[in-house]
Structures are given as C-alpha cells and as structure tokens.
Amino acid sequence: MTTPTRNALTDVAGLRVGHATRAGGGGWLTGTTVVLAPEGGMTAAVDVRGGGPGTKETDALDPRNVVRRIDAVTLTGGSAYGLDAASGVMAWLEEQGRGVRVGAGPREVVPVVPAACVFDLGRGGEFRARPDAATGRAAVEAAAAAAPGSPVAEGSVGAGTGAVIGGLKGGVGTASTVLDSGVTVAALVVANAVGSAVDPATGALYGRLFAPEPARDGGPHPYPHPHPHPYPYPSPETHAAARERIARARQETAEAVGGPASPPMNTTLAVVATDAVLGRSQAQKLAGTSHDGIARAVRPVHLLNDGDTVFAVATGARPLDEKNPLALNDVLTAGADVVTRAIVRAVLAAETVRGPGGTFLSYRDLYGS
Amino acid sequence: MTTPTRNALTDVAGLRVGHATRAGGGGWLTGTTVVLAPEGGMTAAVDVRGGGPGTKETDALDPRNVVRRIDAVTLTGGSAYGLDAASGVMAWLEEQGRGVRVGAGPREVVPVVPAACVFDLGRGGEFRARPDAATGRAAVEAAAAAAPGSPVAEGSVGAGTGAVIGGLKGGVGTASTVLDSGVTVAALVVANAVGSAVDPATGALYGRLFAPEPARDGGPHPYPHPHPHPYPYPSPETHAAARERIARARQETAEAVGGPASPPMNTTLAVVATDAVLGRSQAQKLAGTSHDGIARAVRPVHLLNDGDTVFAVATGARPLDEKNPLALNDVLTAGADVVTRAIVRAVLAAETVRGPGGTFLSYRDLYGS
Numbered sequence: 001m002t003t004p005t006r007n008a009l010t011d012v013a014g015l016r017v018g019h020a021t022r023a024g025g026g027g028w029l030t031g032t033t034v035v036l037a038p039e040g041g042m043t044a045a046v047d048v049r050g051g052g053p054g055t056k057e058t059d060a061l062d063p064r065n066v067v068r069r070i071d072a073v074t075l076t077g078g079s080a081y082g083l084d085a086a087s088g089v090m091a092w093l094e095e096q097g098r099g100v101r102v103g104a105g106p107r108e109v110v111p112v113v114p115a116a117c118v119f120d121l122g123r124g125g126e127f128r129a130r131p132d133a134a135t136g137r138a139a140v141e142a143a144a145a146a147a148p149g150s151p152v153a154e155g156s157v158g159a160g161t162g163a164v165i166g167g168l169k170g171g172v173g174t175a176s177t178v179l180d181s182g183v184t185v186a187a188l189v190v191a192n193a194v195g196s197a198v199d200p201a202t203g204a205l206y207g208r209l210f211a212p213e214p215a216r217d218g219g220p221h222p223y224p225h226p227h228p229h230p231y232p233y234p235s236p237e238t239h240a241a242a243r244e245r246i247a248r249a250r251q252e253t254a255e256a257v258g259g260p261a262s263p264p265m266n267t268t269l270a271v272v273a274t275d276a277v278l279g280r281s282q283a284q285k286l287a288g289t290s291h292d293g294i295a296r297a298v299r300p301v302h303l304l305n306d307g308d309t310v311f312a313v314a315t316g317a318r319p320l321d322e323k324n325p326l327a328l329n330d331v332l333t334a335g336a337d338v339v340t341r342a343i344v345r346a347v348l349a350a351e352t353v354r355g356p357g358g359t360f361l362s363y364r365d366l367y368g369s
Numbered sequence: 370m371t372t373p374t375r376n377a378l379t380d381v382a383g384l385r386v387g388h389a390t391r392a393g394g395g396g397w398l399t400g401t402t403v404v405l406a407p408e409g410g411m412t413a414a415v416d417v418r419g420g421g422p423g424t425k426e427t428d429a430l431d432p433r434n435v436v437r438r439i440d441a442v443t444l445t446g447g448s449a450y451g452l453d454a455a456s457g458v459m460a461w462l463e464e465q466g467r468g469v470r471v472g473a474g475p476r477e478v479v480p481v482v483p484a485a486c487v488f489d490l491g492r493g494g495e496f497r498a499r500p501d502a503a504t505g506r507a508a509v510e511a512a513a514a515a516a517p518g519s520p521v522a523e524g525s526v527g528a529g530t531g532a533v534i535g536g537l538k539g540g541v542g543t544a545s546t547v548l549d550s551g552v553t554v555a556a557l558v559v560a561n562a563v564g565s566a567v568d569p570a571t572g573a574l575y576g577r578l579f580a581p582e583p584a585r586d587g588g589p590h591p592y593p594h595p596h597p598h599p600y601p602y603p604s605p606e607t608h609a610a611a612r613e614r615i616a617r618a619r620q621e622t623a624e625a626v627g628g629p630a631s632p633p634m635n636t637t638l639a640v641v642a643t644d645a646v647l648g649r650s651q652a653q654k655l656a657g658t659s660h661d662g663i664a665r666a667v668r669p670v671h672l673l674n675d676g677d678t679v680f681a682v683a684t685g686a687r688p689l690d691e692k693n694p695l696a697l698n699d700v701l702t703a704g705a706d707v708v709t710r711a712i713v714r715a716v717l718a719a720e721t722v723r724g725p726g727g728t729f730l731s732y733r734d735l736y737g738s
Binding site for chain 1: 563579668
C-alpha cells in the first residue's frame with residue numbers, strides 16, 4: 001500500500017470536494033462540505049450508527065430501493081436545520097440536468113442528494129447562524145470549480161468549521177491509500193464527537209496508536225520499527241500543561257455562554273470513497289466497516305448523542321478480482337484505516353477558536369503536531 | 370469505575386457460564402460455551418456485523434418480534450454444524466420447564482436459545498469432530514452446576530477451544546466493570562478472528578493500547594501515569610524472535626495439514642451483560658456499540674470471512690436514571706471497553722497448541738504476559 005499524492009478524497013479520480021465556510025464574526029462558526037461525483041454519478045450507500053443522527057435522503061440509498069447512482073453527498077453543520085444546505089445542492093444539480101430522470105426533458109430530473117449534519121449550533125455565539133440552501137450551493141459550486149485531483153482543505157473549514165471533538169477543536173480531515181491491486185480508497189471526515197480523540201491518560205491521539213500515517217512517496221515509516229514509542233505520546237509535562245489549559249478554556253467558555261458549553265449533540269461524519277466497482281450492498285458493507293475506523297480514533301463513540309454516519313461511494317473505474325470472493329476485504333480494511341487517519345488529520349489541522357460561543361483549543365496548540 | 374472481584378461475566382448477578390471442551394486427541398479441538406440466565410430469563414438482543422455469520426434464533430431477538438426474554442445464549446465451535454449444540458441446551462431447558470409458554474402444561478414451553486458459531490473445523494485434525502447436542506447439554510449442565518458468581522475459565526476452553534486469532538491461539542476471555550451508578554457491565558468473548566489482535570509493527574496487543582486492564586481493588590493503575598510506555602510494547606528483540614517463531618509455526622502447520630492453514634472463516638463472538646434494566650431496543654444498541662470494542666482489539670475486523678456477532682443481555686435488577694435521557698451512554702461506553710479487555714484476556718490466557726491440525730502459538734509463549 002502507498003499513499004497517493006494528495007492523501008485526500010480527491011485521489012479517487014473524478015471526485016471533487018467543495019467547502020463553504022461561514023465564520024469570522026456575526027455569531028457564525030459553521031459551514032457545509034459537498035462531495036461531487038463525476039458526470040454519470042457514483043454508487044452510494046450509508047450506515048448510520050450514532051444514536052442521534054440527523055440525515056436526509058438516506059433511505060433512498062438502501063440497496064433494495066430504486067436509486068442506483070447519486071451525484072453528490074452533503075455534509076453540513078447546523079444540526080437538522082443545516083440539512084437545508086442539500087436543497088441548494090439539488091438546485092445546482094437540477095440546473096446541470098443531473099439527477100434521476102423522471103420526465104421526457106433533459107432537465108426533468110430529481111437529484112438525490114443524501115446529507116448528514118453535525119451539531120454546532122451556538123458555537124459561534126449565535127444559535128440561529130446556520131447553513132441554508134445558499135451555503136449548500138456555495139459548497140457545490142466550489143467543488144465544481146475545483147480542478148480534478150485538487151488538494152482538500154482540512155481543519156476548521158466547511159462542515160468542520162464549528163466542529164468540536166472531546167472538548168478540543170475538531171474539523172475536516174482527509175486521507176487516502178492505494179492498495180496493491182491499484183484500487184484507491186480514501187476518506188473525508190468531519191470530526192465532531194462526544195467522545196475524545198485523545199487518550200485522557202497520556203495525551204496520545206488514539207488514531208495514531210492504530211494507524212500511523214504511512215510515509216509519503218516511499219519514504220521511511222514515520223516511527224522507527226519495530227518500536228513505536230515515544231512517537232505517539234507527548235511528554236508528561238506537555239500533557240499536564242495541556243490538561244490545565246483545557247480546564248481554563250472550559251471556564252472561559254462557561255463565562256462566554258453563561259453556562260457549561262458541553263453540547264447535547266455531536267456526530268462524526270465520513271465519506272469513504274473508492275474507484276473500485278462496488279455493488280450497492282458491497283458499498284453498504286464498506287460504510288459499516290468504516291465505522292470501525294471511527295471507533296479506533298474516538299472513544300467512546302456511537303453514543304445516543306452522536307449521530308455518527310458514514311457514506312460509502314464508488315466511482316466504479318476498477319473491477320475487483322471476480323475470482324476472489326474475498327476481494328472486497330482489502331477495501332474494507334483500508335476504509336476503516338483511512339477513516340482513522342482522516343480523523344487524526346482533522347484534529348491536527350484544527351486551529352484554536354476563541355469567540356463569543358466559547359474557547360475551543362486545538363490539539364496542535366496543546367501538544368504540537 | 371471499579372473492577373469487580375471476578376472480572377468476569379458472572380459478576381452480573383444471576384448469570385452462570387458453562388464450558389464443554391472437546392480436545393486432547395481424536396482430532397478434537399472445539400467446544401461450546403453457554404451463558405445461562407437466572408430463573409425468569411433475561412432481556413436479550415443481537416447485532417451481527419461480520420460478513421460470514423453462522424447463527425440460530427437471532428431473528429427472534431429483533432425488538433419488534435414477540436419473544437421478550439430468553440434463558441440462555443449458546444456460543445459454539447464447529448461452524449454452522451456446531452449450532453446443533455443449541456438443541457442440547459433447548460432439551461435441558463425444556464426439562465426444567467424454562468422457555469416461552471405455548472400450552473397449558475408447565476412443561477409446554479419452547480425455549481428460545483440464540484446461538485452463534487465460530488469456525489474451527491479441522492483445527493484438531495479431524496474436520497468432522499465438532500460440537501453436537503450432547504456438547505451443548507454438557508455446557509448448560511456445567512453452567513447450572515456452577516455456584517452464582519463463580520470464576521469463568523478463560524483461554525482454550527468451551528467455544529474458544531479451537532479458536533485462532535490472526536494466526537495465534539485465541540480463546541475465551543471475560544472482563545467486567547462497575548459504573549459509578551452501581552451498574553455492572555461485563556463481557557465474555559470467543560476471540561477467533563481473521564484480523565490480528567497484535568500490531569504487526571510492534572507486537573503490542575491493540576486492545577492494551579486502548580483499554581488497559583484497570584487496577585483491581587483500588588490498586589495502582591497498571592502503567593505509570595501519564596506516560597504509558599513501555600508497558601504495552603514488547604522489546605524489539607522479543608518481537609523479532611516472535612516473528613521468526615510464527616513463520617516456523619506456519620511452516621509446521623502447512624506440513625501437518627498438507628497445505629496452508631489459513632482458514633477461510635473465523636469470527637469473534639461476544640456476550641455483553643449488565644444488571645441494568647434495559648428495553649430490547651436499548652439492548653440492541655448496546656450490542657451494536659459493543660462491536661466498537663472488537664474493532665479496538667482486532668484489526669482488521671468485520672470482514673467477509675468473519676461472522677462477528679455480539680449478544681447483549683440484561684438481567685434488569687438496576688433501573689437506569691429515568692430523568693437522564695443519556696443514562697444509557699455509560700453502559701454503552703463500558704460495553705465496548707469490557708469487550709476490548711476480554712479480547713486481550715482471551716489472547717493472554719490462550720495456550721500454544723501443537724497437534725495434527727497445526728501449530729498455533731500463544732501470545733504468552735511469544736511475548737510473555
């Protein structure tokens with residue numbers, strides 16, 4: 001396995017990613033991210049494991065149901081209100097004549113745009129500052145304007161703008177891998193969980209213990225084999241200082257919002273993508289096993305107040321080995337691993353936010369990268 | 370949170386565990402394990418995540434279906450053939466008059482005995498040496514004969530007798546915890562996975578990185594805070610030696626069985642139990658999130674040739690806080706953690722097997738405990 005150039009969802013040929021970020025004042029700290037399929041669409045499936053999900057058009061993805069291909073997936077802040085962003089994506093797709101043909105005319109289409117939201121209400125200071133159809137349109141237009149294979153911005157952008165994970169600043173992360181078969185598997189996540197990405201006993205990022213970022217371009221493995229430590233573990237002094245700063249930040253947030261900031265709902269979202277040919281049931285299996293990648297990066301997870309949702313999409317450029325009934329296994333394994341790595345990258349890319357909705361420290365500020 | 374005396378499934382008051390082990394010659398290396406409910410039964414649910422499951426009476430556990438309580442769960446070796454063990458458990462329960470009442474007489478019952486199997490065919494040398502109804506009866510009789518709160522044998526016993534995980538010897542493991550609310554959450558696993566419990570880069574047990582075994586009886590945490598290393602990591606020399614021995618064992622097995630031993634199917638099974646009052650849908654949520662505990666101890670997991678299945682059972686002695694809609698979260702978190710710990714214990718309790726079906730080295734033999 002190797003890591004492609006971008007280490008991003010856009011390493012799956014044909015996929016584009018666009019962010020619309022709403023931040024920088026006026027109570028805003030939210031946004032929307034769109035994954036846009038190549039012309040002709042992509043196979044898609046979903047697995048919802050959180051106990052407090054907020055989703056739209058997920059039932060259409062059941063492999064027993066009629067829609068075979070979709071053109072876009074929308075991830076958004078704004079909790080259930082923010083699902084309106086998908087309407088802006090639909091409107092743009094309708095203008096392009098992309099969607100399920102339902103009439104004689106080339107523009108008589110219904111685009112199926114599955115969407116899932118994270119909870120970030122009030123994190124910018126204003127409960128009602130949330131994505132709407134215009135935000136969704138801005139995100140899909142940004143995706144459409146991006147050149148194929150473009151890098152994907154990470155951290156506090158798009159649907160990750162207001163993300164918080166275990167009290168630290170969360171955000172968007174992405175990662176990819178190429179299997180020995182040549183199949184690419186990639187993930188884009190919005191990390192915004194009730195649980196923590198950080199082992200409270202050590203300050204280590206859980207995901208790094210499991211799936212260290214592989215070397216790029218054939219370079220050396222990032223930690224000396226066969227012994228990993230001390231790579232994933234910050235020093236005890238750094239960890240102690242971080243704990244103090246987190247306690248102070250919690251206090252600042254409580255003062256800013258006039259009460260404890262601990263939000264009632266969170267949610268980690270992921271889009272796992274591959275250029276393999278997958279049937280819809282295979283894609284659903286991939287969506288399910290990719291949740292294992294969240295479990296390895298976040299603990300606890302899938303709680304009643306997480307809405308953890310994984311979409312799996314396949315562009316269908318590379319057939320799996322038809323003679324091997326277990327050929328999908330490598331894709332499943334990689335799907336979980338790229339999700340773990342993407343969550344680590346999301347947390348490392350996030351930047352500290354101090355605003356009227358609270359103080360959300362970044363891992364990098366506390367522990368370095 | 371504290372760890373109860375037994376650190377076992379039997380810390381949930383009223384539950385009994387019985388093993389029937391078939392090993393020691395004649396091609397046998399398999400067995401059956403039964404979890405027996407207290408009189409009156411227990412609430413139960415199931416979540417099947419593996420791609421190659423072998424189960425019986427799992428549809429009856431759907432919360433929408435009629436059966437509300439069950440008397441026993443059967444875990445068994447022997448792949449789908451071994452599910453016959455559940456028939457022996459049914460026969461014993463029928464004799465006790467335990468089961469769903471379907472007629473006027475006290476003995477007119479149908480016991481619903483959900484069961485799941487692991488693949489271990491041929492590991493003792495004889496493909497046809499597998500559990501049957503008599504094995505199931507022996508296991509449930511052993512459970513019934515055990516005093517309440519008895520310790521639970523771990524390692525190569527019962528359904529874990531022939532278990533192999535990532536090429537090393539697997540087996541049965543169990544662990545428990547008591548929440549601050551007083552609720553006990555415990556797990557019993559049969560660790561028999563395609564994936565590995567051991568990080569191939571370091572020799573560390575994945576599960577130890579995530580959920581180190583807590584101190585018993587208020588003693589010190591098993592590794593020095595806040596810095597864990599070197600606790601979970603064997604020395605590079607030990608790891609290198611282990612890799613060599615594993616390669617030799619693979620060779621021995623290939624010679625013993627006349628081909629590569631890598632079995633086509635595996636499966637990790639778990640029973641997660643609590644004394645909390647859970648509705649059937651809550652139990653199903655617990656079964657689902659407990660799979661996260663497998664994901665943290667085994668990588669990769671939930672593959673097409675794993676039949677990973679988790680049963681959740683609740684004896685209903687302790688109501689959750691009704692005023693807190695998130696009260697279940699602590700049980701969910703603990704469920705995943707006790708599964709991770711139980712898998713670590715299973716691997717540490719397993720003993721090396723050298724037989725006509727192959728050589729299966731134990732982690733303890735390779736790395737110490």
